[in-house]
Amino acid sequence: MTTPSTADLPRVIDTVASWQRDGAPVQVHPGDLGWYQRFGAEALAGALREWARDGETVAVGFLDESELIRMAIAPEAGGDEGIAHHVADDFVEALGELLPPGRAIVEARFGTALQQVLTDRGWGADDPWTPLHRDLAQPVPPSTLRIEVVGPGLVQERVRVEVAAFPGSSFSVDRWRQMADGHAYRHAACLLGYDEQGVAVAATTVWSAGRDRPGVIEPLGVHGGHRGRGHGRAMTLAAAGQMRRMGCSSARVATPSSNTAAVATYQAAGFVTPGEVTDFCRP
CATH class of the missing domain: 3.40.630 (Aminopeptidase)
Incomplete structure (x- = not known):
């Protein structure tokens, strides 16, 4: 080792x-x-x-x-x-x-x-945990949110939504830059979703492993003040669509089974699960 x-x-x-x-x-x-x-x-x-x-x-x-x-x-x-x-x-x-x-x-x-x-x-x-995936052979329905790919000018907005979606998050502009400088981010994209009022309400980062391989959502969140309006499903569809454009064969994500709202959101966006899985805990 x-x-x-x-x-x-x-x-x-x-x-x-x-x-x-x-x-x-x-x-x-x-x-x-x-x-x-x-x-x-x-x-x-x-x-x-x-x-x-x-x-x-x-x-x-x-x-x-x-x-x-x-x-x-x-x-x-x-x-x-x-x-x-x-x-x-x-x-x-x-x-x-x-x-x-x-x-x-x-x-x-x-x-x-x-x-x-x-x-x-x-x-x-x-x-x-519940792993979920969506096949990307066919086009993905459009998102109901306006979607922007995050570049340097939108980083602060991306960070703001992340922190509002995940209380206690340590995400910051500097940490986004360190992530974006990494080798894996060459095949990735951060997305922001805007509602009809032009407010950024959801965000995600999607990652490819190369053409014709599964991509992954890590992470995806909705601003805490804008939940219950279908934005999670809309952002998930945007993530899947972006991965399809990147050449991914499928979109994957996993969430604790106890997070029933997240599981339901991904399923509403066409993701399916083969069933729950468990990790190994040291005796």
């Missing part, structure tokens, strides 16, 4: 992008890494771990929160028991400096071997 440098970030992001597949369970996406880069390139590099075999990266771990490691595994390595045991051993030993004592969670939604190893070692189920 190794920790990449900031110079390695483009390679790691491109590798994770190459692993994205329609029909496979959701795993860490370049957009997840790109959104985290709002904290800076050094912070992102410090939150990543790589596992390699014969000089080729086969798994990437992403410390998305203080107690959560999210995994991405090469499609051809998903059933490899040797890799799974190696990764699981590192969770216990080498990652001790990252995961605090007590509660620790591993998001391993792809990779049957790692899932089985964690189960055999007593890792239990954490709270359920």
Whole structure:
């Protein structure tokens, strides 16, 4: 297991992008890494771990929160028991400096071997999440909001809506710029949605992993003072439409199942779910 440098970030992001597949369970996406880069390139590099075999990266771990490691595994390595045991051993030993004592969670939604190893070692189920996706082969209905792609002149507005949508958010103009300077943002776009009065009421960032691969919404929010008016559905349709124009094969998102309003919003915008999933919680 190794920790990449900031110079390695483009390679790691491109590798994770190459692993994205329609029909496979959701795993860490370049957009997840790109959104985290709002904290800076050094912070992102410090939150990543790589596992390699014969000089080729086969798994990437992403410390998305203080107690959560999210995994991405090469499609051809998903059933490899040797890799799974190696990764699981590192969770216990080498990652001790990252995961605090007590509660620790591993998001391993792809990779049957790692899932089985964690189960055999007593890792239990954490709270359920609902992954959703929308196929982008056909055109997406237009949004009822006026949509603008965020450039330098709209960054403050983008930040204002984000903070109003997510109380306690630490998003800022400087953090948007750090995100936008990142390698993953070359294949991304921030969108603002305006109502009939010309007020910015919703915002999102959408991320591509390359043409004919699934894209991801990370994040999407409606200003707290403008909810209950269908803006969430409208912004979700705008996000899906933007990803289709970017060449994505499908649009993906995941939300805690307890957030029933978010699940209903995505479903109202034509997203479907294969069912709930759970992460692994350390015994």
